[in-house]
Amino acid sequence: DTGVSQDPRHKITKRGQNVTFRCDPISEHNRLYWYRQTLGQGPEFLTYFQNEAQLEKSRLLSDRFSAERPKGSFSTLEIQRTEQGDSAMYLCASSTTEGDEQFFGPGTRLTVL
Amino acid sequence: QKEVEQNSGPLSVPEGAIASLNCTYSDRVSQSFFWYRQYSGKSPELIMSIYSNGDKEDGRFTAQLNKASQYVSLLIRDSQPSDSATYLCAVNAKVTFGTGTKLQVIP
Numbered sequence: 001d002t003g004v005s006q007d008p009r010h011k012i013t014k015r016g017q018n019v020t021f022r023c024d025p026i027s028e029h030n031r032l033y034w035y036r037q038t039l040g041q042g043p044e045f046l047t048y049f050q051n052e053a054q055l056e057k058s059r060l061l062s063d064r065f066s067a068e069r070p071k072g073s074f075s076t077l078e079i080q081r082t083e084q085g086d087s088a089m090y091l092c093a094s095s096t097t098e099g100d101e102q103f104f105g106p107g108t109r110l111t112v113l
Numbered sequence: 114q115k116e117v118e119q120n121s122g123p124l125s126v127p128e129g130a131i132a133s134l135n136c137t138y139s140d141r142v143s144q145s146f147f148w149y150r151q152y153s154g155k156s157p158e159l160i161m162s163i164y165s166n167g168d169k170e171d172g173r174f175t176a177q178l179n180k181a182s183q184y185v186s187l188l189i190r191d192s193q194p195s196d197s198a199t200y201l202c203a204v205n206a207k208v209t210f211g212t213g214t215k216l217q218v219i220p
Contacts, residue, residue, distance in 0.1 A: 042210030104156040
């Protein structure tokens with residue numbers, strides 16, 4: 001399967017713990033995006049990378065969130081000191097160039113107790 | 114005003130009918146537009162992209178774009194129960210999404 005993959009698919013954690021998610025994009029895609037989606041809402045943009053460079057980060061994104069794409073391939077999204085409001089589906093997508101079609105991974109569902 | 118607006122629905126259509134989904138956007142300089150389908154509990158799946166004014170057809174799906182009026186629509190012909198999902202309209206490179214329209218196709 002050459003689509004976007006994400007790991008883990010589900011994560012349950014206690015408030016205050018740190019969590020890290022991984023995304024592996026489609027191999028020839030140089031752009032990688034992270035989104036968050038809560039029930040009844042569309043995906044909300046968090047940040048994106050072109051190769052290893054993080055080009056934009058949402059103003060709404062707390063300092064507790066950090067993302068990396070160290071070798072321009074896979075990416076990680078870390079949430080420190082999780083809060084119940086962080087419970088959501090975290091989606092990763094990749095594309096070839098700006099404006100091009102984005103393809104989503106299956107998502108990581110985070111539940112913060 | 115939200116950047117991308119959709120009627121949340123649900124939009125109910127009988128099997129075999131045409132479903133019409135609409136979306137308006139606020140950024141006049143937007144260049145790229147996408148329709149995604151999302152089944153409950155799953156991630157969005159790209160079904161159509163459109164960049165120029167007019168219609169674009171792909172199988173049972175037709176996307177329509179009118180930049181002057183700042184709207185984009187999706188028509189689904191011969192609707193099937195398997196089309197029942199939430200349809201998300203998305204605009205531009207960082208893909209600003211609407212909240213989605215829930216479509217129910219009634220057998």
